[in-house]
Amino acid sequence: MSDWVAIFIAALMVVSAIFAVEWRDLLAAVVGMAAVSLFASIAFFFLQAPDVAMVEAAIGAALSAAVFIFAINRTERYGSEEEGTGWWVKW
Amino acid sequence: MSQYASLLIALPLFGAFFIPILKRISKSAVMPFLVLVTLIQTGIAAWVFNEVYITGKPIIIMAGGFRPPIGINLYIGHFAALFVLVIAVTSLLMTIFSFKAVSVEPKDKYAMLFLLLMLGATGMISTGDIFNLFVFMEITAISAYALTAYNKTGEASEAALKYIVLGGIGSSFFLVGVALIYGSLGTLNMAHIAQLAHLVNPTVAKAGLALLIFGLAVEAEQFPLNAWAPDAYQEAPHPVTAMFSAFVVKASLYAMGRVIYILSAVEGWSSILRLLIILGTLTVIIGEMSALRQNNVKRMFAYSSIAQVGLIAVGLALGTESGVSASVFHMFNHAIVKALMFLAVGYVAVELGGTEINKFEGLGKRMPVSAFAITVGAISIIGIPLFNVFWSKVQLILAALNAQYTWMVALILGASLVEATYYIRLIHTIWFKGEGEKVKESSVLALVMLLLVALIIVIGIYPEPFWNVMQKAGSDIFNVAQYIKNVPLMGVSP
């Protein structure tokens, strides 16, 4: 039983992480990120870590998402999305 | 009495937290307060240095009165005592420089971040707990991010962003490494880990150690993760650049050495050393090659700094005591020389408005003291005899020969040759090109520079007493059995 719960939560986390990374709308991406944190906080609860669950929900999910949203508000919501690599490796 | 060494941590924290209150009382008191705090810190550091080197025993600070592995302990051994002093003195000198060099508001925030950068490096060097090392690393890193972007120009923000992204990857890797090691041993205290190291599964230990090294490599500017360094060095406020080069890198290199040697009982440990040797060698080569084609002097010094850091990493990874001691000697010399050079370059930039090479034409006539300081620093770092870096390079070569890495001699000599090329070009520009009006140099800063120059020459002429200190500091890192014995572990065992 608890195995299935674990698999379900793990799947939810991975799926929302993929969505968070792939969504073009940055606001939606941030919501996806907050969802990852929220599911992680549920996972912490199942892993017997209620303290961590509270902190993750309050700070990891709510406040960091809020800070992200303010930043988007002051920049732009839809970024150009072509992909590439190597920005940090180049000197 | 020795527990009062914990003031090394408490004082900068207290100072930083006190600044917002002080600002309400008087805004102009913030910078003098910064001088006061760093001055007291230097006093405490000198006392600790004296204590450790006279008694020959490390100071163990136990937070909360719990004995290690239960509580966190700070381990101020021969190495930490030496470098805490270096950090405090450098910070003091750079505070004085900050009066001149920092004009962007808000200065009270600058003062807080400055103190916390100093605190972070002090903590990294003195901590005896692997997770506490992570916390201090993050203190250093986050204040370094903020200070890099402090000038609020586009380039500064870009450099800071690069730094943050790489630093974030590094800290995540470091934590995964901590999780692996904790998962197999159930303890976080470094001495305790060293004591139990033979029990770890080799796969876990190797993966964990590699992750820890990659995590520290960001701050230690090793090859794949050091793209931030030249940008940040170029764009950070000048005193901060000097601090980065003088001790932030050194703290991470020390942490790297410590983490590697505490796990030396692990099977297959030498493959990790080989990994670090490869990284260090690549760092040297790429650093020197890039320095060769720079037109911005500050950036050129940054690449030169990276190359030296690579040499230090290679020395740490030789796996012999003489290699570690030579590395420590090189760290110490490099800290002095680069503090001097970045101070001088920063001062020139403040007076003449930039660090491009054409600003340096005729510097010998315009700002003779700064030009002299840069020249001495450059000659020293090339490795000319009678200057301090010569001796540490000689020791590195001897250690490499001892450890049967003959090709490393070629690496060190080749690096020196490349350094000679670009530094002599710079010296030529400074003294024999161009003319200009004389600029009045601040006498305090001139005094500071001459002090550092004198130190370089003193070490160059009398290396023996310094080399003795460095050997003690090196054996502090290398000799793990002694390290375990020094920490009063209580009997928690599996």
Place this chain on the structure above:
Amino acid sequence: MVKRILAIVFILIIGFWMAKALDQVPFGQDRMLVGKYYLEHVKEETGAVNAVTAVVVNYRGFDTLGEVTVLFIASTGVAALLWRKKRKRTAKTEGSVVLTTGARLLLPFIMLFGVYIFIHGHLTPGGGFPGGATIATAFLFLYLAFTVYEVDHKIFEPLEGLAGVGYVTVGLIGLAIGGYFLFDWIWQTWGIGKENIGRLLSAGFIPIIYTLIGIKVGTELTGIVDNMIKEPEEGGQ
């Protein structure tokens, strides 16, 4: 495209090594060493029922001091980077009626809840960090609900510093009384509250430190929010 494939290969290599190493650290097994000591001695040594709190505040107090410092750096750094000569709030629309009345009505309760969380940190899950975050959420509500609302910086910044100074001072008192930095002098020297473990007035300096942390975290997070939400005026660079 080639670079992207390289990135994916690189990631997969890292993932493979992590998985291989984690395979040797089996899930759900009892591998406690120092943790076991904590669980067995936490009540007598610190008086806290919640072992996590005792580890955070007592045994690994240095980490927590560092953690508070990190948050302080973040708030200072954000303030330093977003500092402009003139700034103000630029929100045009008030929050909806639900939000404004909700913020007015709920504010005291959210604050009270935050205070409750950090005062009871040694008994129940929670403590200074979630408590402080809850208080910051209350201020976040105010910012969202009213267009002109702004916290009083004359009070907030010194309060933030004062809480930090208080934390270091508590540690230094420990150094003076017990001989160790961050020594729990209330519990170990004075022995206050030994008879009522499991109730509010116990656990030595944990409630004091958690209150200070709560105030500090609350003001710092509010400061970050405040700096993020205010935009520079036109030409106010």
Place this chain on the structure above:
Amino acid sequence: MNPYYFASIALILIGLYAILAKRNVLKMLVGLSIMETGVNLLLISVGYVSGRSAPILSEGITPDRAVDPIPQALVLTAIVIGVATTAMALSVVINLYEKYKTLNVEEIRRLRG
């Protein structure tokens, strides 16, 4: 492999992919944040012991029936540090956007060589 271990490694890798392959700065920071969550989950899973309850030693919970408190304390620290990094990074991004009016990292490369 255990689902929690799998999820944490997957989150770390997804986050790393976003940092390496995306060009939008905010996307990279979202990736960083996801990576940190993955690391936290990994730490907590390492400290979990099957069949035991939370380390709050009130009624009926004896020391041998509680999970390891240390990783939980570590993760508390790590979460706060993660948020601090994120806030720092976002204020840098705001400054960048003011100067360059773009979030694409390819267009803000001024520092070269």
